[in-house]
Amino acid sequence: xxxxxxxxxxxxxxxxxxxxxxxxxGGSINSSNSYWVWxxxxxGKGLEWIGSIYYSGITYYNSSLKSRVTLSVDMSxxxxxxxxxxxxxxxxxxxYCAKYEAGTQCAFDLWGQGTLVTVSP
Amino acid sequence: DIVMxxxxxxxxxxxxxxxSISCRSxxxxxxSDGNTYLSWLQQRPGQPPRLLIYxxxxxxxxxxxxxxxxxxxxxxxxxxxxxxxEDVGVYYCMQATQFWTFGQGTKVEIK
Numbered sequence: 001x002x003x004x005x006x007x008x009x010x011x012x013x014x015x016x017x018x019x020x021x022x023x024x025x026g027g028s029i030n031s032s033n034s035y036w037v038w039x040x041x042x043x044g045k046g047l048e049w050i051g052s053i054y055y056s057g058i059t060y061y062n063s064s065l066k067s068r069v070t071l072s073v074d075m076s077x078x079x080x081x082x083x084x085x086x087x088x089x090x091x092x093x094x095x096y097c098a099k100y101e102a103g104t105q106c107a108f109d110l111w112g113q114g115t116l117v118t119v120s121p
Numbered sequence: 122d123i124v125m126x127x128x129x130x131x132x133x134x135x136x137x138x139x140x141s142i143s144c145r146s147x148x149x150x151x152x153s154d155g156n157t158y159l160s161w162l163q164q165r166p167g168q169p170p171r172l173l174i175y176x177x178x179x180x181x182x183x184x185x186x187x188x189x190x191x192x193x194x195x196x197x198x199x200x201x202x203x204x205x206x207e208d209v210g211v212y213y214c215m216q217a218t219q220f221w222t223f224g225q226g227t228k229v230e231i232k
Contacts (some may be wrong), residue, residue, distance in 0.1 A: 046211075049221040060220060063122060093142060096170075106160075106217050
């Protein structure tokens with residue numbers, strides 16, 4: 001059974017780079033119909049798509065975050081990662097990794113549990 | 122960018138009664154391949170979101186049949202035929218026709 005698990009620091013200082021990793025277990029990250037996605041949710045607020053990556057390295061970014069976001073895939077570890085630079089308090093959120101199934105559902109059909117990242121001195 | 126607007130933002134409902142959430146997109150969600158990539162997600166308190174409905178009206182695996190989706194073009198609806206206690210949470214529509222965008226969310230709570 002495919003599962004996703006986020007990992008990374010829960011506290012990041014302002015102006016530094018937030019780095020998170022999502023480990024895919026129970027299946028392969030190089031599935032031809034799957035995109036791997038990062039989504040965030042500020043406390044008490046709604047969901048915001050950050051970016052998506054295909055196992056080949058093709059990426060799509062939210063235009064509002066594009067200048068600060070980098071996604072990458074490590075097929076040897078079955079992981080994909082998020083880097084968000086120059087963070088501020090506004091980047092404090094629960095960060096979710098998710099799978100977008102492009103072949104059938106064309107929706108986010110699997111989510112990790114999420115990890116809270118707080119930006120504070 | 123496509124903007125998704127949900128109405129209402131809050132919906133108090135009596136147990137056993139129906140609930141309906143509307144979602145409107147700023148432009149048509151019909152993709153060039155002819156499909157419409159509109160989905161609905163449910164987020165229970167303290168939980169990650171989970172997929173309920175995809176491609177406007179198809180229930181995801183394990184989703185009870187009291188949930189149904191409908192609509193076309195720019196106007197879409199999620200209906201719960203008889204609200205149960207476990208349906209409390211926030212519901213999001215999401216488009217995947219042009220990148221990915223979420224609605225603001227609609228909170229469903231019991232009266």
